[in-house]
Amino acid sequence: MTDTLGLVGRHPFLAGLPDGTAALVTGCARLVAFDKGELLLAEGGTAATLYLIEGGRVGIEIHGPSEGRVVIDTVGPGGVVGFSWVAPPFRWQFDARAFEPATAIAVDTERLRTRLVEHPAVGYALVERLSWVLLGLLQATRIRLLDLYGDGRRR
């Protein structure tokens, strides 16, 4: 638990949050490891985990019968994977797969939600932090829509 608390406390996702946040999250967390190619989460499954990536790189993917596996994004150490637990229908929209051996802090979000309701100040701070991350992802996605490296003819 002490090791987990240290890791959770040092993760960039929680940097600068109020005292007690790391301890609260740690109470819902465990350390997990994934082999190369292993799925952290699978499209359609129940979304109940937030992954704080510690090591390795994780690909966010979707697959189609004709397209095959399409990697949409990757997340490295210090990043966060798994947001569909935030809102109904609490179902993963994509796959997340370890591109290389990966380690993460897996947070049980059902327990976390209960704890956050009990501690609204920490809850607000954590939700606000989650909003920052989601905003960053939204902005990065919009930038990619510009196709900056295209030659203009492809836009």
Add this chain to the structure above:
Amino acid sequence: MVDVAEPVTHPAALRSPLSPRPYRVVGRRVDLVDVVTLVLEPRLGQPPPFAHGQFNMLTAFGVGEAAISISSVPRAPGPIEHSIRDVGPVTHALCNAEVGGVVGVRGPFGIGWDVDGLDDATEVVVVAGGIGLAPLRGAVADLVERRREAGGRVYVLAGARSPDQVLFADDLERWRRAGAHVAVTVDIATPDWSGAVGVVTTLIPEAPFDPARTVALLCGPEIMLRLAGRALVDDGVDPARIRVSLERNMQCGVGLCGHCQLGPLLVCRDGPVVRYGGLADELLMERQR
């Protein structure tokens, strides 16, 4: 004997910055489906000295002229290299120049990266998007070599549209083996790609450089320059220690014609490399009417 099919330059014109000198194409390398590197040497004499980040005006005779950055290392013996992206009639003609053919060269022009004076402990973060790695190639090669035994490190963060558009893949691997931190991300992945996917700025937090002793060199699409500059400043890099290479419609190369004006700058003369803090950060925010 003079080959009558080739342009002949009057000796007096050789001294004029507006007259192209004939250079022989002595090598041609297809880097990407739309990027070709031409290896050029003057038909007479040696190429003039140049600095990292400077550019030449290359002429495809009978078609036109385009500003192309020099992508080889200054002081390196032998011919000079230009990496050209095929985006229009002139660059298309240049990309299709054959070994043994002749192109015109004027230059070198402009202000370069000015990295020769950096002390060895300075860490250098290079952020390049697409063809933006070409004007940085010589500087990175030089910096990696100079830092092999020194305390400073080079961080090369490169973005490309897709894996088949990653420029200078061999150089990137060579720099990595020589001790540089090299990270590449693509906007659109293919099934065989196992690297990062996303915008190039996402590579910045993962690069373990010390912002307090960092100089950053940025080249790529202007929107990317703006975002990368901001991300580096947010990370603690001094805006005055960030340099960006601007791209404009360079024509004369010597600040006479005004085609490349950007705010108070004539980019061909006052750039292409300018400081980010207090200059490029504002110019890159200007809205064209």
